[in-house]
Amino acid sequence: MKKPQILTAVLAVLVTCISGAEETAFPERLKTLTANYEAAIGRATAPLTKAYLDELNKMKFEYTRAGDLKSALLVETLITKYTTETAPTAPAKDQPLPHMLTRMTIDQFKSWLATVVIVQGDGGVIEYDGATIFVTDHRTSIRSPYRKATIEIGKITIPFSASIYTVNIDSRLKSATINTSTGAQFPAKIEPKKEK
Numbered sequence: 383m384k385k386p387q388i389l390t391a392v393l394a395v396l397v398t399c400i401s402g403a404e405e406t407a408f409p410e411r412l413k414t415l416t417a418n419y420e421a422a423i424g425r426a427t428a429p430l431t432k433a434y435l436d437e438l439n440k441m442k443f444e445y446t447r448a449g450d451l452k453s454a455l456l457v458e459t460l461i462t463k464y465t466t467e468t469a470p471t472a473p474a475k476d477q478p479l480p481h482m483l484t485r486m487t488i489d490q491f492k493s494w495l496a497t498v499v500i501v502q503g504d505g506g507v508i509e510y511d512g513a514t515i516f517v518t519d520h521r522t523s524i525r526s527p528y529r530k531a532t533i534e535i536g537k538i539t540i541p542f543s544a545s546i547y548t549v550n551i552d553s554r555l556k557s558a559t560i561n562t563s564t565g566a567q568f569p570a571k572i573e574p575k576k577e578k
Contacts, residue, residue: 424487428535435464435534443546443563461532483536483553491535500538500549500558501571508538508549509575515540 438461445454486494492510500508505520515531515538518524531540538549546563549570558570 425485428488431464432534432537435461435532438464439532439539439546439548458530464534483551483555486535488533488535492533494555495533495538497575498555498572499575501573502560503568503570508540508570510538 438457442454442457442461445451445457483491492512495510496512498509502508502520507518507520509516509518510533515528515533516525517528517540519526528540528542531538536551536553538547538551540547540549544564548561548563550559550561551572552558556572558572559567560570561567
């Protein structure tokens with residue numbers, strides 16, 4: 383009869399120890415090791431997440447085209463979940479960002495994206511301010527927010543009224559290719575954001 387009481391006491395001690403450990407500051411070396419481990423997991427699972435998000439984007443487009451907005455919004459909820467979840471692998475402010483796309487986490491990619499502009503061949507500009515994608519029309523110079531745009535590692539999807547743009551970033555972070563849902567494809571340059 384004493385076994386359940388002993389088990390309960392042991393569990394209570396373990397819970398107390400674990401909750402106390404969360405309040406204790408981790409040594410810097412342990413933080414670095416943990417961040418590196420979590421970043422490696424993020425890189426290893428990134429292709430699976432990317433494939434899943436690609437299929438979700440196709441599904442959302444199909445539902446939207448078919449007029450099934452309820453299903454499209456449900457799919458959009460999943461897309462948002464997998465593109466806006468913040469992983470605990472964000473780089474420290476003093477750590478430089480990786481110079482290769484394949485070595486970035488989603489948080490690192492978003493941090494990098496906020497430092498550049500994507501210039502289309504016609505002069506249009508795509509940029510990210512840390513929260514929202516903006517597109518500047520080359521003809522009118524009007525800068526418009528696209529809050530429904532999604533960001534994945536190496537890819538930005540922007541739903542315009544007439545088509546969907548998919549911006550694929552080159553692995554070396556120097557250029558991009560823009561594909562439209564109407565079948566067009568064109569190159570774009572990546573330039574550092576100018577200080578304002």
